[in-house]
Amino acid sequence: xxxxxxxxxxxxxxxxxxxxxxxxxxxxxxxxxxxxxxxxxxxxxxxxxxxxxxxxxxxxxxxxxxxxxxxxxxxxxxxxxxxxxxxxxxxxxxxxxxxxxxxxxxxxxxxxxxxxxxxxxxxxxxxxxxxxxxxxxxxxxxxxxxxxxxxxxxxxxxxxxxxxxxxxxxxxxxxxxxxxxxxxxxxxxxxxxxxxxxxxxxxxxxxxxxxxxxxxxxxxxxxxxxxxxxxxxxxxxxxxxxxxxxxxxxxxxxxxxxxxxxxxxxxxxxxxxxxxxxxxxxxxxxxxxxxxxxxxxxxxxxxxxxxxxxxxxxxxxxxxxxxxxxxxx
Amino acid sequence: xxxxxxxxxxxxxxxxxxxxxxxxxxxxxxxxxxxxxxxxxxxxxxxxxxxxxxxxxxxxxxxxxxxxxxxxxxxxxxxxxxxxxxxxxxxxxxxxxxxxxxxxxxxxxxxxxxxxxxxxxxxxxxxxxxxxxxxxxxxxxxxxxxxxxxxxxxxxxxxxxxxxxxxxxxxxxxxxxxxxxxxxxxxxxxxxxxxxxxxxxxxxxxxxxxxxxxxxxxxxxxxxxxxxxxxxxxxxxxxxxxxxxxxxxxxxxxxxxxxxxxxxxxxxxxxxxxxxxxxxxxxxxxxxxxxxxxxxxxxxxxxxxxxxxxxxxxxxxxxxxxxxxxxxx
Numbered sequence: 247x248x249x250x251x252x253x254x255x256x257x258x259x260x261x262x263x264x265x266x267x268x269x270x271x272x273x274x275x276x277x278x279x280x281x282x283x284x285x286x287x288x289x290x291x292x293x294x295x296x297x298x299x300x301x302x303x304x305x306x307x308x309x310x311x312x313x314x315x316x317x318x319x320x321x322x323x324x325x326x327x328x329x330x331x332x333x334x335x336x337x338x339x340x341x342x343x344x345x346x347x348x349x350x351x352x353x354x355x356x357x358x359x360x361x362x363x364x365x366x367x368x369x370x371x372x373x374x375x376x377x378x379x380x381x382x383x384x385x386x387x388x389x390x391x392x393x394x395x396x397x398x399x400x401x402x403x404x405x406x407x408x409x410x411x412x413x414x415x416x417x418x419x420x421x422x423x424x425x426x427x428x429x430x431x432x433x434x435x436x437x438x439x440x441x442x443x444x445x446x447x448x449x450x451x452x453x454x455x456x457x458x459x460x461x462x463x464x465x466x467x468x469x470x471x472x473x474x475x476x477x478x479x480x481x482x483x484x485x486x487x488x489x490x491x492x493x494x495x496x497x498x499x500x501x502x503x504x505x506x507x508x509x510x511x512x513x514x515x516x517x518x519x520x521x522x523x524x525x526x527x528x529x530x531x532x533x534x535x536x537x538x539x540x541x542x543x544x545x546x547x548x549x550x551x552x553x554x555x556x557x558x559x560x561x562x563x564x565x566x567x568x569x570x571x572x573x574x575x
Numbered sequence: 576x577x578x579x580x581x582x583x584x585x586x587x588x589x590x591x592x593x594x595x596x597x598x599x600x601x602x603x604x605x606x607x608x609x610x611x612x613x614x615x616x617x618x619x620x621x622x623x624x625x626x627x628x629x630x631x632x633x634x635x636x637x638x639x640x641x642x643x644x645x646x647x648x649x650x651x652x653x654x655x656x657x658x659x660x661x662x663x664x665x666x667x668x669x670x671x672x673x674x675x676x677x678x679x680x681x682x683x684x685x686x687x688x689x690x691x692x693x694x695x696x697x698x699x700x701x702x703x704x705x706x707x708x709x710x711x712x713x714x715x716x717x718x719x720x721x722x723x724x725x726x727x728x729x730x731x732x733x734x735x736x737x738x739x740x741x742x743x744x745x746x747x748x749x750x751x752x753x754x755x756x757x758x759x760x761x762x763x764x765x766x767x768x769x770x771x772x773x774x775x776x777x778x779x780x781x782x783x784x785x786x787x788x789x790x791x792x793x794x795x796x797x798x799x800x801x802x803x804x805x806x807x808x809x810x811x812x813x814x815x816x817x818x819x820x821x822x823x824x825x826x827x828x829x830x831x832x833x834x835x836x837x838x839x840x841x842x843x844x845x846x847x848x849x850x851x852x853x854x855x856x857x858x859x860x861x862x863x864x865x866x867x868x869x870x871x872x873x874x875x876x877x878x879x880x881x882x883x884x885x886x887x888x889x890x891x892x893x894x895x896x897x898x899x900x901x902x903x904x
Contacts, residue, residue, distance in 0.1 A: 361730065361731075361732050361755075361756065362705075362730055365701055365705060365730070365731045365732075365755060366701075366705055366707075368697075368701065368755075369698065369701030369702060369705055369707050370707065372694055372695075372697065372698030372701065373698060373702060373707055373708070373711075376691075376694060376695055376698055376869075376873070377869075378695075378698050378699065378702055378707070378708060378864065378866060379702075379707060379708040379711040379712075381865070381866040381867055381869060382702075382708040382864050382865050382866065383708075383712075384867060385853055385858075385865035385866065385867055386858045386865060390850075390851040390853065390867045391851040391852065396867055396869060398869075398872050398873055398874055399869070399872070399873055400873055400874070400875070401690065401691060401694070401873040401874075401875035401876060402690075402694050403690050403694075403875070404875065421754055422751075422754045422755060424754070425750055425751045425753070425754035426690075426694060426697075426751060427690065521719075522719040522720040523720065524714055524719065529714075529715045535707065535711050536710070536711050536714035536715060537707060537710040537711065537714065538710055538713060538714055538719045538725055540705075540706075540710060540725065540727075540728070543727050543728070544705070544727055544728055544729055544730040545727055545729070545730075546729070546730035546732070546733065547730060
């Protein structure tokens, strides 16, 4: 290792369980051009601890890829940590209160992913209302020539859509759905002064005034099961739920029961409480569209993601203001 | 039959083979409140001819519902016909040159259906690019827990979308896709002075400058197989075709072959050349979304359709200017 090698800043790559970005992106190669990467071993907790204790004094930044938790205990092993660069929009795996206490800055990737996530949410909504996946199943099943009763769907225009979480993703969803003639309202931690859409301080009230709920807020202690049975029965028999946030935003067990009983109109779900397990009762329903947590994965967004991650690390190591810092209050 | 009964204008209902609108809409009841309806028998050509010859002198208007052709021969049986009110967006079943020759006015229903058709086109496009129906199949098939290689889709934003036919439907599609950050261009019979999107005088040139072609033009002698093998190979291996117009706008046999060979990137198809028959080779492809000619069917649009049909008949019989007259040049 020569001197120049040592001059590249050190970055810990945290991705347990092992999670590989698709090879084609050469993410590692691009990071290595500017940083030294520390990949710690995961064979045992002892190994991890001993490895980190050897490097802890020089680790100021880490990249968090994939679903492995960044707990208070783990953070305790990294006393010099100042920055967590998350390669994801959601941060429910990171102990944000501990980061706040320690003054550790956290950046996320919703800037890179917000358009994909919004496209997916709108796609799921059109799909549920207009029954596109069900229609595809109908045609592939050879039923078109033999059955005439393919059910009508519902029109998007004029639907009252309540967006839960009007951040980067929610704002992109609103922009798209406005072009379809939907009437947008929203719920978030607090009303946004620059936004003219009607604001509802709680999700039940939003549901009472919506035909569709779109969930794209962060999963936190406060938003866990924010869509409970009460909210869903308020949304009603013709109500539709779209979830591109996190599975645990919805009380999934209750949702499944309401869908099966016809007490909820439909659902487009990219996320689930116990991924990759999806409640099997949903497989029989034509008013449900199921997607394997892929709302934010396109090659074009990976390109943006890599730029964002590298940019955040560069600006940090050159003491400039960071992009996409997560408000951590 | 009393005098008042005779004062309601007579309208021929032309819907062979029998095609019923869903009962819930009470279309017939609403028409009967204002018009006398003539439902002619379809048991044999002789019966039709004899029936029509008895009523021909009093038939000035007909409603065309469903796919039954209105040929020059049929029109010959109705020498006093002045108006055809079509309950559809497409008019390929009507002999428009003969109508022009005879001075018969033709109205269509694309005003009622344009938003639904546009929603469906956008839904199919998101579905193909982001593989939503394929994802739904993947999850329902129980593959998520066992396979990790669910393929990435493609991002909508930045895609160059070429719209073939920028009428009511095409304009609504453009409005929606602009909100997704797509770059719109179009082809139509002639350039539209009020439109700023780039215009291409032929479809091949449009294909050469597009990632996606969306077909929503009328099917006529000129547009039959407007998307031929040459256009599709020009669109290329990553190119996507969305068709909410008519099946015969595309050379279906060539399209199927190109899709099977991987020479075309994907397709979202609501219409086919020989409905309800769909080429079985398509059933095996994950980059194809199939829909049973349902782009324009929602209850909300039926309501608009009925209003439009009744309004056209009312204005005709009171000698006022008609809505939704089809340019017939």
